[in-house]
Amino acid sequence: MTEPTPRILDGYRVVDCSIAMAGPFAAQRLGDLGADVVKVEPTAGEWQRFAAAGGAQGNRINVSFLSLNRNKRSLAVDLKSEAGKSIVRELVATADVFLQNYRPGVAARLGLDYETLRALNPSLVYVSMSGYGEDGPYRDRPGQDLLIQAMSGAMLSAGRAGEPPTPAGQYLADAVTASTAFEAVLAALLHRERTGEGQLVTVNMLDALTTLQMQELSVFTVGGVPQHRGEQPNAHVYIRAPYGVFATSDGYLALGFAELGPLGEVIGEPSFAGLDAEEHGWTHRDELYAKTAARLATDTTQHWLDALLAAGMWAGPVYGYEDLVADPQIIHNGTFVEYDHPTEGRVKTPGFPYRFHRTPATVERGAPLVGEHTREVLADLGFSEDAVDALLAEGAVAETTLSAVVTADSATP
Structure with missing residues (x-):
């Protein structure tokens, strides 16, 4: 029988001490590539278990937690207890990556800061995620998605002048920060493979969303072109008209970078004949948008497409x-x-944004119950059954057994 191809991160262990979206999403990406991701959460469960986006509850696990924590094992530990801290330090000693997004200063108070953990495991890749940075004037501000979007400048690159800026329709800052951290972990692991050195990696949401705008911000800082929103809802201040979303008689369509003469022929706008897109597309943005919008509103989306x-x-x-x-x-x-x-x-969720034809990403397990793998992870560390029972009895750790949950659910009328 042919042996299965090892996945890219098989054999790597990630200790995930993060909460909410950005950190768990980054750790999930590592799990999708085969890493053994141990989610360390409070004995009552991580905060995200009790706060579902859209109010989308599940049976035992809400949809938000389900979507961000597949391919992980759950170790439920009381980090306020000495026994709980000791367990996590033992786990870190066996790990390749430690990831946290505590508020600045919390990791040090818990004895889980980089310097402490590096002493236990010099080859550790330690990832610290924050809203604005590890220090500086905004160090203690809440790093929340909408607030980061607002500070990034991007909201004022679209829409009408004088109207409130519109946030992105996804949790953009969280998602971009997660991808940035994922990328940083892989780079740090590659460095370690070459040199044997672990290191501290810091990622913050404000920088992640700012650097995502590499082209737009360079147009401002190098080209000296200011953001200027017009009277029409052009989709971007740095792209010539007509560019944006337009209403049709039965819906909407998106249109970008059209040459004006040919566009006028298609939509029946004779004033576009002979106009140069690179010249008039900048100098007459609102006029071009308005005329295009008026024509497209006369027929269906499918007709125009x-x-x-x-x-x-x-x-x-x-x-x-x-x-x-x-x-x-x-x-x-x-x-x-x-x-x-x-x-x-049966669960259906977005899968993987990358394709490895020899070592594909897979879903090996869904999001865990609180402490579903506490006993299993502690056994990995050499704890006996009696020792685990003692820790459970004193409340230093917690577990939820899947068999008990399934039995309880089947007994519910």
Whole structure:
């Protein structure tokens, strides 16, 4: 029988002491590539277990926690107890990566700061995530997604002058920070493979979202072009018109970078004839947008998509989630994954943003119950059954046994 191909991070252990979205999402990415991710959470469970986005509850695990914590084992520990701290330090001694997004200063108070853990494990890659940075004037401010988006400057690159800026329709700062931390961990592990050195890696949400705007901010800092929103809802201040989302008679479509003469022919706007897109697209942005909007409102989305695409224009539909999930390209790509969860049933969630043809990412386990793997992880560290029972009795750790949950659920009328 052929041996299965090892996954990219098989054999690596990640201790995930993060909460909410950015940290857990980054750790989940590592688990998707095969790392043994041990989620260290309070004995009552991580905060995200009790705060579902959209109020989307589950049976035993709400959808927010479910979506950010697959491919992990849960170790429920009281970090306020000496026994709990000792367990985590033993775990760190066996780990390759330690990831936390505590408020600045908390890790040190818990004895889980970099200098303390490096003394236990010099080759450790220690990742500290924060809202604004480890120090500086905003060190103690709450690092929340909307607040970071607002500070990043990006909200004032779209929409109408005089109207409130519109935040992104996703938790953008959290997601970008998670991807940044994931990227940083892989780079630090590559450095360690070459040199044997562990190191401290710091990632903050404000820098992550700021550096994402590499092109836009360079247009401002190098090119000296200010942000200027017009009277029409152009989709970006640094892209020539017509560019944005337009209403049709039955919905919306997106249109970008159209040459004005050919566009005028398609939509029936004779004033576009002879206009140069690179000149007039900047100097007459509001006028071009308004005329395009008026023409597109006269017919259906499908009519205009057929006509614009046939003419080589860059146009596309504006989807809701129902449309996205059913899209044939999404289905072809296998963008969503489905698996069976012991308490939540059949689960369908976004899968993996990368493809490794020799070492594919997989879902090995769904999000765990609180302390579902406490006994298993402690056994890995050499604790006897009696020692684990004693820790459970004193409240230093907690566990939830899957068999007991399934039995309880089956007995519920």
